[in-house]
Amino acid sequence: MRVASEEKGKVRKGFYIEEEVLEQIDSLLQQANVKSRNEFLNQALKFYIGYLTSEKIENYMLSTISSVMHATVKDSENRMARAMYKLAVETSKLSHVIAYSHGVDEGALQKLQAKCADEVKRINGAVRFEDAYEYQHD
Template structure:
């Protein structure tokens, strides 16, 4: 990259307007000639392309990692939801077996629970349910 580096001579065709713009820049900058300007421009552009490839690779890698993490979380939550559903089903069966509740009362309870879960956004609070059943609230 210094003055003693091996150089290869080649010719290129460039728009005349672009050459004039380059010459104007050369006259008003520290670049000595067209060769130096083209070398600098080529180094800069190749560095840009290399960085762009690295950025694309990093974005793809990050996307893969994020997808895997989200999938693992979804699987963990699904397994946990399944276990909770099994426990809730067992509890419901025991309560249904041990209590004689008529169908109308069960429908009213369902509607009350549906409204309550919507109101509290699913954050069930046993103490509040206990106080409600004991008519403390």
Template sequence: MTKETGKVRTGFYINKEVLERCDELLPMANVRSRNEFVTEALNFYCGYLTSQKAENYLLQTLSSVLTSTVRDTENRIARVDFKVAVELSKLAHVIAYSHDIDNEALHKLHIKCLDEVKRINGTVDFESAHKYQKRET
């Protein structure tokens, strides 16, 4: 290794066709010698190999993080849905206890609510229900 340049002298075998193609591409590579060409080519290839490993690592890491985030979100939504279902059940029992509703009226109410929830895509609005019950809509 020379102290001035930090370069090491080495030898390797190369196919004649590859060497000829390199010689043709020297001007395009903007280098003056085979040594510079080989150094640039090796740097490029090492960078390519390193980026492939980094890309694979990042993709695996990103996939793991996204999977974990989705799983945590599903768990939070499930817990909130459970709490809402408990509160809705309590409300339904209180209303059923305090009101005398016959089976036919209950069936009609079920059909009306089913159609309404489909129409409004589940976005229930108390004010709209209040207006409906007061015959304002």
């Protein structure tokens, strides 16, 4: 006949414990909602194992999140670079069409360059066609 505790998958092991810790366990049995020191220790050990495991999981998750974020930022950088390249090509085409169709002398072009640089700096790059239209028609 097997002992009841063996049927539940439990084994008897001996270990040392400080008397002060044992007294604390005894005082907390009711609060822990357990009937014995054995139940208390099983719950406490499971809790501590969970705590240690969660630290490993947390470190794993942090490194995983970090690598995902790095890949996401890298992908965003690549998309932005492609978009900026396409925008630069379109701007270059517009510049060539305008230069071809309008006779602008070099002095006026230099003044326009300075005015546009100041304007972009002042409005923090938020260029609006409507603002340029109003400026040109005033």
